[in-house]
Amino acid sequence: MTVQKKFFGELISECVAVFIIILLGDSVAAMYSLYDPSPYKTAYWGVCIVWGLSVTIAIYVTGAVSGTHANPAVTLSLALFRGFSWRKVPLYMLAQIAGGFLGAAVVYTLFAPVIDHFAAAHNLDRLHDGAAAGVFFTHPGDFVTPMHSFVVEIILTGLLVFGIFAITCEYNTMAPQANSGALIIGFLVAAIGASAGYLDGWAINPARDFGPRLFCFFAGWGASALPSPGNYWWVPIAGPLVGGVTGAGLYQTLIRPFMPRNIPVVVASSSDQSA
Template sequence: MKKTLTGECISEFIGSWMLIFIGCGSVASLILSGASISQWEISIIWGLAVTMAIYITGAVSGTHINPAVTIALMVYRDFPKKKVIPYIVSQIAGCFLGAATVYLLFKNLFLSFEASNNIVRSSIDGLATARIFSTYPHSEISIFTALLTEIIITMFLVMVILAVGEAKNNNKPLANLAPVMIGLTIAIIGASFGVLTGFAMNPARDFGPKLFAMIAGWGTNALGQNMYFWVPIVGPIVGGLLAGFVFDKGIKRYMEAEEITQEAK
């Protein structure tokens, strides 16, 4: 059967579900049961979740599982505009269901943890467990710093995605190792800067679970203090767009020039 937009959207939905199911599952284990998981381990689990999602769904949809990637590919790689909204809706829906699945499996641990720590889910204290699903900034940084962080780390991630997928890049990974490189990039970003913003780098990864948390009892507090929710949406999209500009104007154009020069010799 040939590819269809419906099939691609289902692929994006499943890939996004996988991302949250594994990623948020690791955070739930850390917070609710005190599992011995370091920042690096959390980061590499998220990275491997993306790697596995790409290997499973990449042949159908390309496994964007991230609106920032979809938008950047539309602007810089001729990804069809008519597919952008369906892809993004599928990504958010998949992330929503991923959060719901984690909650279903950990529900008793959520209730026990909240009871033992006198946490009222709908209060500001509820962020202690809401952060299992989505990201919030470190208390010591400003909203501007959080936004700048998300812009820069997403720019770095999307530059790697563009580089490993660039046909003219003679140094791109071979033997289908591009998903591993992308996963490792997410891991090193998380290990280096995850403590600042939770390294969202993905509007769907953050907003889908926040929507679930709002419905599941955390209410509008799930959106974060001072309506923080917009930062992991705007920051990654800006970062993705910057990545395309920097890569194409600062790197890809010279790959092309070098290739032409070699052919002329």
Template sequence: MEGSLWEKNEIVRVGLAETLCTYVMMVFGLGSVAQVVTGQGAFGHYISINLGFGLGVALGCHVGGKVSGAHMNAAVSFAMCVYGRLAWKMLPLYFLSQLLGSFLAAGSVYAVYYEAIHDYCGGNLTATGAKATAAIFATYPAPYLSLFGGFIDQVFGTAMLLLCLMALSDQKNKPAEAGSESTLVGLLVLLIGISLGSNSGYAINPTRDLGPRLFTAVAGWGLDVFRAGNGWWWVPVIAPMIGGVLGAGLYKLLVELHHPPLTRQFKLNPSCPLLSCKSKISFHFPPISFKY
């Protein structure tokens, strides 16, 4: 009975933490987009959005990192299930928590920027056109981008995210130093934004995109948010799930599976101070920690 109660409490703890850290990440990320769009260049530019999401991810990691692992991304949670780092029964909890956090963050940003948004678009909430504002909340493809090109874009961007996250948490390679994980994950998201973001806004995250899109659908933009971009909405939902598995799998296949035993690692690195080597190998990450 006590074990069952503890398990229920653990599920509640994880769900609440994952919702809150996702909410924090999305408030800062979407808020940066709203400021750039409604300010028409007077209060930031594209780099502001990259910084907003990057720093938002870093802060989200601090909010939920030791409780839920701060995935904040269904593609990360799915990849962790595929490779045995998260129980499959926990996937619905992570997905719903991330979706709720993203939805609530979109609502909060809309409330804060309500007057600015309506002043910018004249009260005409649209998903397309010169004064479109739906893209403040969810991603939409550039005019030149096909659905196939966008699919590849999202697969590749998410693959790079998971590949690098696997490297940052690999205790047998060159992991992030204890205490620096959240900063490095934030910098990774920033890097993806400034290198792979212009095609479609680098959602690389199904719940980050779907939650705010659902909010805009019920908040006045209507079903056009699902029709725009030739029915773009499903691409940032499906493609990142595939990309995450591929990126994590590529790292495991080419690097992780080829690590020598720990005793041999010490022999191969005689210049490494013994205390430093031991601390890196014995430091324990929870199997779901510090993932964007």
């Protein structure tokens, strides 16, 4: 396989990974938001589990090809601290955003009649009221300002990438073995959502938010999507990028240097023994 073909496969893999995450994650957001009574309103943990499992499934599908970054914050952190090629970073990020865009398009195809009914039933307009926008992208929750959300995204994405670096550290003897790391990363995403998701929708991934937001801009939401009320669009991009690098840096500084290194046993040769 040529280098160019391999890299092309990696880009497809990253696009597919985010596509899977958005297809499942935004669909469960639609189930949560658009139906009354909602099957999840009194079972929010179910929403978190679906988002987490979407990440797990994406890793199992694409991990052998690209490593399943599926998140520009992870890609940037790996380039800074784990030797990932800087040459690949921009196109990885574009592929991830494209996956988010395509995933949102399919979710819209699935739920378009329900979205229209929801907007009509609540006398809402996509362009002016952002009707059902929460299905596709994030926004600050009650009592949360955009700047506070920026801090939230730094902390939550920092925790995510800190955990990913720990789970994938080759020296971490307590990390899940073989391929079970994908499941634990999914549980980490679910735990973050369950503990803090109501603050701002826990984007923790620029592609997860911006790809669907870009789709919605062209699908009738317009300024409700970009730049969004309060000019919020940049927060789920900048916050996770800063948070991811911070979390990775903390792991590399505070934990990794103290991990046990397995020292290989040197077996003496016959000439050494006879010396």
